[in-house]
Amino acid sequence: MSRFVDRVVIHVSAGDGGNGCASVHREKFKPLGGPDGGNGGNGGDVTLVVDAGVHTLLDFHFRPNAKATNGKQGQGSNRSGANGEGLELKVPDGTVVLTEDGEVLADLVGHGTQYVAARGGRGGLGNAALASKARKAPGFALLGEPGDARDLVLELRSVADVGLIGFPSAGKSSLIAVLSAARPKIADYPFTTLVPNLGVVTAGESVFTVADVPGLIPGASQGKGLGLDFLRHIERCAVLVHVVDCATEEPDRDPVSDVDAVEAELAQYTPSLGDDLAERPRIVVLNKIDIPDAADLAEIVRPEMEARGWRVFEVSTASQKGLRELTFALGEVVEADRASKPAPERTRVVLRPTAVDDSGFTVEPDPEIDGGFIVRGERPERWVRQTNFDNDEAIGYLGDRLARLGVEEALAAKGAKPGSPVTIGRMQFDWEPSTPAGVAVMMSGRGTDTRLDQTDRANAADRKAAKQARRVHGDETARGTGDDGE
Incomplete structure (x- = not known):
């Protein structure tokens, strides 16, 4: 049986950089031919990539540890070590990357979006790269840097234009089933829906997605019931739809109190993505009006809902009454939200040079x-x-x-x-x-x-001194020959 997982904690470890090599070129008649140690390879990165074919974080639930390969050590004869292979982790669209303290690091939306979760360590330089006029034959090399290692929290937040909210058994699953091709589980007991369901709806030329999320009960903002499992999936929605059960048989419930209870939980919930849920447009759907008593109750509560400035629709998923008007109203609100947002711009490369007075430490x-x-x-x-x-x-x-x-x-x-x-x-x-x-x-x-002191070869200073000695000896010999001739 498949499982839906929308929150996991993973441990990512990038590859370590390879050490540089300290080597000296050796050849016949050349006991010390100069440094030729190669550089170490860079460690591999761990990258999160959005894949449209992935819909859950289940794989990370069973395999929470991810490790990229290390870079190889450098070798003699100026041979650099191979770079470590990077590791790509496929995540579903709408994944939010957070620290364990709740700080948002990345919001991954759109197929192909990437985020480097752990960066590989640099490879160390070999002694050939460290050679200079002052240090002609380094007898050392630099070590490779360790790769990043960190714990991250991945949360899946549905990418939907419309969010259906309401008490359990209010008819949300039935509504999304008749509006789209989604086939969620439908039954006559609470908490039938345990995972978000997405459906694609077409209203004329407008195409948008609808999310049927788990039912809400009082105290959900503190984690009661399905709690945050419900609330995090409506953070991206352009419009929130209250689905109200007008045929409930519970004596202590009525449509107005149901809506007030849901609004109270939305007011107490603070989205980590920064948007305020109170500013989202609301639409109220009075459901199950095919039942006579429910239709009478809908007529009574409709004026009170409209007095709050909300559009109200009376629908029946059984007879499909009122669904066409609801569908086009949702498309109108979604298109207005899309038009209000600025057009997406290409990602710009931002250069931040170091300040002139910044010493770096x-x-x-x-x-x-x-x-x-x-x-x-x-x-x-x-x-x-x-x-x-x-x-x-x-x-x-x-x-x-x-x-x-x-x-x-x-x-x-x-x-x-x-x-x-x-x-x-x-x-x-x-x-x-x-x-x-x-x-x-x-x-x-x-x-x-x-090792330079152990060679028998004469250096430049010795050769210069020998040349000067031969010149002085030649001058003395010439003067001696001239005296004998006289």
């Missing part, structure tokens, strides 16, 4: 450590994640990057002293300044490779 005192500081910023935190702290040269490279960014100057300006604990991301270390902004200290040769 902040330095704050650490509230938990006396004399400590916390450096926050996208680039410093990313550089720390990419650093292999088992490699002294990689740590030196990180220090150079932070110094060029101005972190050391900012720490000195905040009163940091040598040995002060500094936290960047998840790493904490003792600050040792190396720029004039702090206390000058002698550092070992950064950017050097100890």
